[in-house]
Amino acid sequence: MHGGASTGPQTPEGLERSRRSTWKHGRRSAKAIAFRRMLARTVRDLRAATRMVEEQ
DSSP: OOSSSOOOOOSHHHHHHHHHTTOOOSTTSHHHHHHHHHHHHHHHHHHHHHHHHHHO
């Protein structure tokens, strides 16, 4: 009725787009993980500095 089942991507561009299609976000990429760790370190350092100022 509609022309049959899809044969999938055929061009190199389509194949690349298909390969990357499961990448929903970069949350688990090495760059994202390193950035979150840096933020966590910064927050810990700021909290420690705040405690030191409050104690004085």
